[in-house]
Amino acid sequence: MTNLVSIFLYDSNAAVSKAVLDELAAPLSDDERERAARFGHAGARRDFVTGRFLLRHALTRHCPTCLPKDWQFVIGPYGKPALADDSPALQFNLSHTKGLLACAITEAGAVGIDVETLERKSDLEKLARRFFSPLESKALLALPVEQRRERFFRIWTLKEAYIKARGRGLGIPLGSFSYTFKAADALQLQVHEGEEPGACWQAHSYRVGAVHRLGLVLPGSAPPRVPALALESFWLGEPEHRAQLEWLGGTLELPGSIVEVG
């Protein structure tokens, strides 16, 4: 088993023409195309199609004998997609937010990834009181106001990444686990209830470009198992995208900041 995690990022700010969208949809399955057609919102449809294109090409980079159009997926009981044939032992997870798509692929086990834009206009304190554990919201509110936005999205993306790694979505109560900061860059994940005895997870948080935060969670113990992170960029057909992706790649801060899991 390898601890390598590849993360593929796509800057979804740029407009995509109908012709390119058709090109992106070409490797998708009939089911995926039907699902895409059901999205009422053009942006959501584009994100779904682009995400699946990105996923299929990323999987083929790991396993070049399988063409992008030939990957088949199954959906878990809580909605997490996985490979129908798990013989390559590859696991993946996808996330979309305004302006960014991210896909993580690994052989290290169940992986969860989440991206969010720091520009989201919401009452963050109110959201924290509603969704974070009491420990997390208390720590957030104790911070100086100017540090709260960054901390809020760190926690948010890491919480999402954890429930996505486990694949159970909101079947895991968001207050049943907490991320605490022992120091600025040393985080600890504490699971208060509902976890398998002896389970061990590691979590990493990255700033991507100026306005995005990325959370990544996968199984494993402390520092020796922190994955090597391979950031790869993708060119989705229109030359201007290449430049944006390189820009994103250039500003991802490595390595991750979180190692301990309880």
Ligand SMILES: CC(C)(COP(=O)(O)OP(=O)(O)OC[C@H]1O[C@@H](n2cnc3c(N)ncnc32)[C@H](O)[C@@H]1OP(=O)(O)O)[C@@H](O)C(=O)NCCC(=O)NCCS
């Ligand atoms: C899927 C879920 C876990 C995350 O949704 P989200 O953050 O809105 O969306 P993301 O873009 O990050 O992730 C969606 C992708 O995750 C994957 N996914 C779907 N269900 C999943 C599950 N149960 N577990 C892991 N991954 C899942 C899919 O690939 C999906 O993309 P696709 O449909 O285009 O293939 C969602 O069901 C959820 O429960 N969200 C909680 C929202 C919330 O209140 N968060 C508060 C955080 S503090």
